[in-house]
Amino acid sequence: MDEHEERELQALLPALRRFARSLCADAADADDLVQATLERALSAWRGRRDQAALQPWLFSILYRRFLDERRRAARWGRLRALFAGQAADQPELAPSPERVHAGREQLAAFARLPAEQRAVLLLVAVEGFGYREAAETLGVPIGTVMSRLSRARERLHAFDEGQRPAAPALRILK
Amino acid sequence: MSTPVRDDELHAWLDGQLPAQRRAEVEDWLRAHPRDAERVEGWRRDAAALRTALAGQPLPDAPGLAPHAIRRRVAARRQARFGMAAALVLSLGCGSLLGWQARGRQEANANPPMADAVAAYRLFAEDGTPLAFDGGGHAALQDWLRVHFGKAGAIPDLASQGYALAGGRLLSTPEGPAAMLVYRNAADARIALYLRPRTARLAQPGERRDGRLLAQYWVEGGTAFALVGPATEAALRRLAPLLRGSA
Numbered sequence: 001m002d003e004h005e006e007r008e009l010q011a012l013l014p015a016l017r018r019f020a021r022s023l024c025a026d027a028a029d030a031d032d033l034v035q036a037t038l039e040r041a042l043s044a045w046r047g048r049r050d051q052a053a054l055q056p057w058l059f060s061i062l063y064r065r066f067l068d069e070r071r072r073a074a075r076w077g078r079l080r081a082l083f084a085g086q087a088a089d090q091p092e093l094a095p096s097p098e099r100v101h102a103g104r105e106q107l108a109a110f111a112r113l114p115a116e117q118r119a120v121l122l123l124v125a126v127e128g129f130g131y132r133e134a135a136e137t138l139g140v141p142i143g144t145v146m147s148r149l150s151r152a153r154e155r156l157h158a159f160d161e162g163q164r165p166a167a168p169a170l171r172i173l174k
Numbered sequence: 175m176s177t178p179v180r181d182d183e184l185h186a187w188l189d190g191q192l193p194a195q196r197r198a199e200v201e202d203w204l205r206a207h208p209r210d211a212e213r214v215e216g217w218r219r220d221a222a223a224l225r226t227a228l229a230g231q232p233l234p235d236a237p238g239l240a241p242h243a244i245r246r247r248v249a250a251r252r253q254a255r256f257g258m259a260a261a262l263v264l265s266l267g268c269g270s271l272l273g274w275q276a277r278g279r280q281e282a283n284a285n286p287p288m289a290d291a292v293a294a295y296r297l298f299a300e301d302g303t304p305l306a307f308d309g310g311g312h313a314a315l316q317d318w319l320r321v322h323f324g325k326a327g328a329i330p331d332l333a334s335q336g337y338a339l340a341g342g343r344l345l346s347t348p349e350g351p352a353a354m355l356v357y358r359n360a361a362d363a364r365i366a367l368y369l370r371p372r373t374a375r376l377a378q379p380g381e382r383r384d385g386r387l388l389a390q391y392w393v394e395g396g397t398a399f400a401l402v403g404p405a406t407e408a409a410l411r412r413l414a415p416l417l418r419g420s421a
Contacts (some may be wrong), residue, residue, distance in 0.1 A: 009241050017239070018228055031236055038244040039251075106220070106227040124189055125221035126228060131191050146182050153185065153217045156224075 005054070009038075012055055015127060019059055022122045023066045023115055033069070037062040056129070060137040063119060070115070109159035117152035120145055179203040184214050262346040269293025273384070287376045288391040290347055291354070291368035291400035292384045298343045299356045299366045299402075305341025315342045315353075322351045323369060326397040330367065330417055332357050335409060337365065349373055349398075365403030365410060367417065372398035379418070390414040 016037065020030035040061050048057060110118060119138060123129040124145070135142040179200050186192045187200040204211040237243060273293050298305065307315040312329070319327030329339060337357035345352040352370030372393045379392035388405035391398065392414070401417060403410045 006241050013239060014233055017233055017236070018231070021231070022228070027234075031239065034236075034239055035244070038239065038241070039248050042241075042244055042248050106223045107231070110224055110227075121221075121224070122228075126225050131186070131189070146185065149189075150181060150185050153220065156220050157213075157216050 008054055009058075012058060015055065016058055016062065019119075019122055019127070020062060020066075022110070022118050023063075025111070033062060033066060036065055040065070053133075055127075056133050056137045059123065059127075060139065063138055066115070109156055112159060113152055113155055117148050117155070120148040121152040121156070124149055179207075179210070184210060185217070188214055188217055258346050265297060265345065266290070266293070266347075269297055272296045286382055286384070287380065288368070288389055288398065288400040289384075290345075290352070290370070291366075291391065291402050292387055292389050294343070294345060294352070294354045294368055295366045295387060295389075295402040298354060299364045305343055305356055307342040307344075311341075312339065315344075315355075318344060319353055319369075322353075323397055326369065326394055327353075329355060332413065335413055335416070336360060337409075337413075340364065345370075359409070363404065363407050365401065365407060365413070368400040368402060369397050372396055381414075392418050394418070 013034075017030065017034050020033045020037075021027060024030040024033060037058060041058055110121070113121070116138075120134060123134040123137060124131070129137065131142050131145050135145045138145065140148075183192065183196065183200055184204075187197060187204075192200060204214065269290065270293065273289060273296070316327075316329055319329065321327075329342075332338070336359045338359075340356045340358040342356065343354045345354065347370050350371040352368065355367045355369075357365050357367070376391065376393055376398055379390075381388060381390040383405055386405055387402055388407075388410055389400050389402045390410065391400040393399070399417065401410060401414045
């Protein structure tokens with residue numbers, strides 16, 4: 001890795017951390033995920049195929065790791081449940097209290113989307129990835145990117161509608 | 175009039191993913207269909223709000239994530255791996271030497287199954303060599319085993335047989351990671367359960383005397399197990415079937 005690439009990597013760090021945070025419920029978990037991603041990236045640096053696209057490459061490593069970890073966690077959850085004789089509790093990332101208390105309804109609504117939809121929405125609507133690039137990063141067909149994107153937008157919008165102040169409950173009756 | 179605009183084209187228009195020609199047609203459509211225009215505008219507003227919210231999220235300093243810090247860690251890990259390989263060569267060397275001496279008159283060329291388990295026992299369990307995981311380290315040992323052996327890596331509880339876990343030792347073998355769990359009974363007799371990825375060669379369970387040691391071995395899934403201890407220890411033959419059932 002030369003100096004230029006190191007600067008590029010440094011510049012991508014905030015975006016990478018945001019991506020991780022959009023996937024993980026917990027900020028510390030997210031940074032762990034970023035750290036594992038960077039370690040993997042540095043070990044595989046020379047073997048990188050496409051020299052041009054550092055960001056999609058890093059994002060795809062991170063996303064794969066996230067899915068792997070989630071799969072492992074789900075497996076353990078099932079196993080634990082088997083022994084404990086109760087249902088596996090795998091809540092879809094509930095909005096953490098700090099997010100809600102910060103008054104960021106938008107983030108709270110975003111956090112309630114399934115992780116796959118969060119990933120697509122973040123790549124396309126926040127990071128400005130093209131559909132093809134997003135598809136390659138997430139390892140899914142382009143049609144999947146588009147359907148997840150449309151579902152994510154509809155759901156996010158529905159949450160937002162629900163968040164808007166409702167009509168006053170009391171009305172003056174004449 | 176152009177073909178009707180589908181929903182996915184509305185998304186693609188918003189994301190700048192449409193070819194120029196279709197883009198103009200979608201814009202015409204939006205002008206003629208205010209409800210669709212309102213929906214697209216809603217998505218745009220949501221995305222803008224999301225961008226603002228994410229940008230406003232504080233990202234605390236994380237010096238551990240700086241490229242040079244990562245690089246240092248990767249280099250350190252590489253070195254540790256090299257060190258482990260060196261230790262492996264050393265321990266295999268010691269092990270085979272000890273094994274060879276102990277076998278004495280036996281034919282020197284035989285390469286009995288799970289010889290590494292016996293070698294590991296001689297090196298680490300026989301004479302009270304300090305173990306890497308003792309006392310409070312059980313949780314860490316268990317985690318390591320889970321990572322490398324999955325379900326097969328559960329630390330068996332032999333308390334009912336009078337044996338308590340004295341510690342463990344992680345090893346590296348040509349087949350992959352290995353671990354030896356050392357148990358001790360009230361009379362200070364030590365037995366060890368050794369596990370590592372199986373080889374194709376080892377298919378049948380069996381047992382074998384090696385000097386004054388008895389090794390009983392078997393395979394479960396992808397993991398090979400060996401229970402090693404002094405051949406005089408009567409409990410050994412009772413324990414192996416129990417372990418095989420539980421692993």
